[in-house]
Amino acid sequence: MGIALFVALGFEFVNGFHDTANAVATVIYTHSLDPHIAVTWSGVFNFLGVVTSTGAVAFGIVSLLPVELILQVGSGAGFAMVFALLVAAILWNLGTWYFGLPASSSHTLIGSIIGVGIANQLMAARTGTSGVDWVQAANIGKSLLISPMVGFLCAALLLILMKVLVKEKKLYEAPEGTKPPPFWIRGLLMLTCTGVSFFHGSNDGQKGMGLIMLILIGTVPTTYALNHAVTPRQTQDFIAVSQQTAEALNKYVTPAAVVGDPRDDVTEYIRTKEFKPNTMLAMRTLINDIGTEMALFKELAKVPNDKVRNFRNDMYLASEALRLMQKSGKPQLATADVAMLKNYKSHVDRATRFIPLWVKVAVAIALGLGTMVGWKRIVVTVGEKIGKNHLTYAQGAAAEITAMATIGAADAFGLPVSTTHVLSSGVAGTMAANHSGLQWATVRNLLMAWVLTLPVAMMLSGFLFWAFRKIF
């Protein structure tokens, strides 16, 4: 467990090298803040972002992993998956950082997940790639097209708008010596730096937390598989809701459905995403079983040690299957039943999807320390190797406002955009709008790294998964 946690925190540490540069590059190059103060400031707000996060993104990442590996996370296959994902992501992030290329850590992690999914399918000798979440790959494809365009155009338009509205000449000239910008634009730059840091922590920063929880569940299931903070009263509610939900699902069961092992049928549904005649019967049976067992145990803290893992797995399967049903709209359910299923899912998620404060603090510290160690390379690329001229105050503000607006919009509307790509493209956009010229060699290297991130991460993690399966 120690090694696995060390590697997982190492992933967050390297993540800190990359992503926080998005927040501090503009404040450093506009002399709004001293570099070391900017990095510490950003680290503090990343920390606050991670600590106050809900963990929803962390578990969203976990749900992309092959379901059969999640269910056996304490086994050799489960550890091979976690190590392959983390080591592949660390290697690509370190490689791009070494060359000062701001690549997306999220794309790297999702690429690694897809790589493990494909390798797992191939090693299980299954035909096709039904266990791989290709929607995520498609989202990254969209992001590769959308992010640079959004960053470039929005930041360029914002700079042009500023030029029309604000006639302060020195905003559009390179800083003289170490002179900071006028008070209001300095405040704006610090505000956007703070916002990008906080939102990064509350979103991207928590992606490793889901993997850390998997490691803990695999190694110490008695402590981390079920949420012991669920009260007896909430447990009683859960039992009642389980019975109601099982009864509600009864009317959707196909008459010809045959009872098999409900866990196998639901696992197959999650893996293939194909709703079969047996699926609803399996779901109803599974939900009924969970409710019966819960009534027997009375409290989550009292679940016998030898039953914890299976009980959690049942809950995980029920929650994931309900998520898929809601997402796909198949089968069509009455509005009242949809509300009931949502209520049931919230009970199950309360029992299984929790992140202890110490895990959040550990991730936040790893991210912050990574930022303090590795910020320079990416900051220098963003600050001075994209455009041919020094970043002006207005250019810094336009690029950073665009980045903060994008990360906020991505959070609110679930847009497939990368903050890293938006900020780098934003700086390029302001350079173009200012007729400063671009350093095409850097632009070419950046684009190549962005396009290669997904396939390289996939291949690396796929290979590592295969290799680790031989070892574990």
Place this chain on the structure above:
Amino acid sequence: MATLATTSTSPSAVHEKIAKGPGIAGTLIFVAVLVVGVGYIGWNLV
């Protein structure tokens, strides 16, 4: 430090600031966060 095969813009005062180390205060903050963090994680795991 490995760098991209590109030319950087005119040297600026930023370079001097970036080249400077974190100083004693920065190093102390780093070490303190590291020690407290590792201690906190260990205390929760044991």
